[in-house]
Amino acid sequence: MKKLTFAILLFAATMLAACGQSKDTTQTNPKEPLEVENVVETTDTIAKKYLLGQFDPAKESDFSLIASVYTNKTGIYMKTEAYKSFIAMRDSALKDGITLTIVSATRTFWHQKTIWENKWNGRQYVGGKLLNVAIPDPSLRALEILKYSSMPGTSRHHWGTDIDINSVDPAYFKTAYGIKVIAWLEEHAPDFGFCRPYTPFGEGRTKGYQPEEWHWTYTPISCKYQEAYKNQIEYTDIEGFDGDEVVFSTRVIENNVLGVDVKCCQ
Numbered sequence: 001m002k003k004l005t006f007a008i009l010l011f012a013a014t015m016l017a018a019c020g021q022s023k024d025t026t027q028t029n030p031k032e033p034l035e036v037e038n039v040v041e042t043t044d045t046i047a048k049k050y051l052l053g054q055f056d057p058a059k060e061s062d063f064s065l066i067a068s069v070y071t072n073k074t075g076i077y078m079k080t081e082a083y084k085s086f087i088a089m090r091d092s093a094l095k096d097g098i099t100l101t102i103v104s105a106t107r108t109f110w111h112q113k114t115i116w117e118n119k120w121n122g123r124q125y126v127g128g129k130l131l132n133v134a135i136p137d138p139s140l141r142a143l144e145i146l147k148y149s150s151m152p153g154t155s156r157h158h159w160g161t162d163i164d165i166n167s168v169d170p171a172y173f174k175t176a177y178g179i180k181v182i183a184w185l186e187e188h189a190p191d192f193g194f195c196r197p198y199t200p201f202g203e204g205r206t207k208g209y210q211p212e213e214w215h216w217t218y219t220p221i222s223c224k225y226q227e228a229y230k231n232q233i234e235y236t237d238i239e240g241f242d243g244d245e246v247v248f249s250t251r252v253i254e255n256n257v258l259g260v261d262v263k264c265c266q
């Protein structure tokens, strides 16, 4: 409703908007200017709830619903600026015979809590094991989950800037087509503001999640979020889920939130 109200106000103000127009029209013409005011966020003004994923992207004026042509999911959102850049990147990739599909975008704290707790409580197999039985020690269990999944409140997917492309299965990126996809992205994604944060361990990155070929971050916004997270978020802010007692011992801020390739935010 908020979006609709805003669209109506915009119509009255500009006399340009068509009846019923909403920000979803950006999906058909990514070159149109933003219909909403482009809020300039600085590392000091980003509220904690946006860093921790404790908001509803459907109610935020600078988020867009991702059109079905671009994703295999329904009802997922990303920051409009990042979304437009993804569309431009996808169009460019298509010309080279590569199809880019978003398989995950903004995930809230509560969404991440479900993912985390399913693994923590053994409702889902992790590497062929039910971790509540296989790894009774809470810190060790958390470290096993942290190979690929974030604790609620610590995911870059909270920010609206990060997406998973095509598949979250490492095996996909070993297929002939998957190899072409990752090669195309590594060459061209930076032209559209996207960077791969979870590269293989080495010079650019020494800790954090296992390498992820599928995860890409829109750095013109996410680098500000990363800096804001570093400045504002304390371990005591990360709570409200099963296993949150190991937030300190696993050092998830230093190891995971900040364990990204340095080249993304240089």
Ligand SMILES: [Zn+2]
Pocket (backbone or CB within 6 Å): 104, 157, 162, 163, 164, 214, 215, 216
């Ligand atoms: Zn991801």
